[in-house]
Amino acid sequence: METMPDRRTLESAVASAGRTPSLHNSQPWRWVLDADGLTLFSDNDRILPATDPSGRQMLLSCGAVLHHLRTALIARHWATEVERMPDPTNRRCLATLRFHRTDAVSDIDLRMAEAIGHRRTERLPMEAPPQWEQTESALQTLVESTGVHLSAIAEHERPALEELSRRIGGERRSDAAYQTELSWWAGHGMYPDGIPPDALPPGQRTVATEREFPPGSATGDSAEAEDRAAILLLSTTTDTRLDWLRSGEALSAVLLACTARGLATCSVTHLTESESARVFLRDTARIEGAPQAMIRVGVRSGPVPDAATPRRPISEILFRTHP
Incomplete structure (x- = not known):
């Protein structure tokens, strides 16, 4: 049984998950890849101390990127098993992920993954949502x-x-x-x-x-x-x-x-x-x-912005451990 996505698949999913919204687009996360799986860490250098002194918003952002990644991977036929807060001695270590191949990908899974690239934060007034x-x-x-x-x-x-x-x-x-x-x-x-x-x-x-x-x-x-x-x-x-x-x-x-x-x-x-x-x-x-x-x-009244808000390059958020 395959237990690890190939490099291209994993990097593509991590890049897609990087579209996650975060406080002031601070993107306070990093991923570390080893032989067994992937670990999510908070990037505490990117905490906003005046706005978020407790780190609450930082962890909310990291939780969102965790869900975005799992959504991106399931659409690529990779299911994930997550252990949250796996290391009580390391507060930056937020989750570990292990993988396995799956054919159980629903239409909802695919639509959610596709939505990652289309989502934009709308700060202007909106019309009421129908139904x-x-x-x-x-x-x-x-x-x-x-x-x-x-x-x-x-x-x-x-x-x-x-x-x-x-x-x-x-x-x-x-x-x-x-x-x-x-x-x-x-x-x-x-x-x-x-x-x-x-x-x-x-x-x-x-x-x-x-x-x-x-x-x-x-x-x-x-x-x-x-x-x-x-x-x-x-x-x-x-x-x-x-x-x-x-x-x-x-x-x-x-x-x-x-x-x-x-x-x-x-x-x-x-x-x-x-x-x-x-x-x-x-x-x-x-x-x-x-x-x-x-x-x-x-409902957005104006057109959806063509350009997405810039994101950090994958070289700044995905790292590999050495044996």
Whole structure:
């Protein structure tokens, strides 16, 4: 039985998984290949200390890249067995993967893998998603298998979220360390890191529940419209590093499933970065667990951007151990 993809297959899957969204496009992951499998590590040199001092968002990003990789591989007829947090003495070691060939590849698997290349983060206002009840139900079924709970923010709860977002924005404006970090990662477009100007709204914030970014050059028919996107909340019963990783996997599943259905998405990270904001979300959404991530889902009014946000070369994220 084959137990390892060939080099071309593995590198192709890792490159595809690199399309995973991450906080400010920081891409805080690295893969290490050995004779038996592949190991996912966090790249702690890429943590954003002013924005994400606990590393919560970093682990969410790493969980998302783990799910993206497994999705890319299953479409190439390689199934994966995952052990999460395998080494309690090494906090950077997040998961080990072992492989085996499989012919059990469904149409859903193929559509999810294809969605990796089509997904784009939509920070402009969106139209309401059609047939939302059916989509929400399908997403709940998809996420529950990961041990993460998905709930929708009700329309009457939206003003409270918008007020929370405005309050956080006001606090962040006077945070010099945060502003310095944001200005490096967002809007410069000089490196395969960070968010380029053409992925940012023309104003600081055109969606009330979104983070304030430096003005960019993204265009869309709904730039001045009211945002009608549905808002989803991912939460977990407990609040451990494993929960953060699993929440990232669930986040990836939702983003790809929505993209496969022709919907646009945007991860809303700033509303879950602080403990006080998470408490507010828990009370507002009336959930018993810990809020982990939020996602806007809707219909993009403008065209899908032709160019994808730059990503790190594979030489910076995939490494090989020596016998």
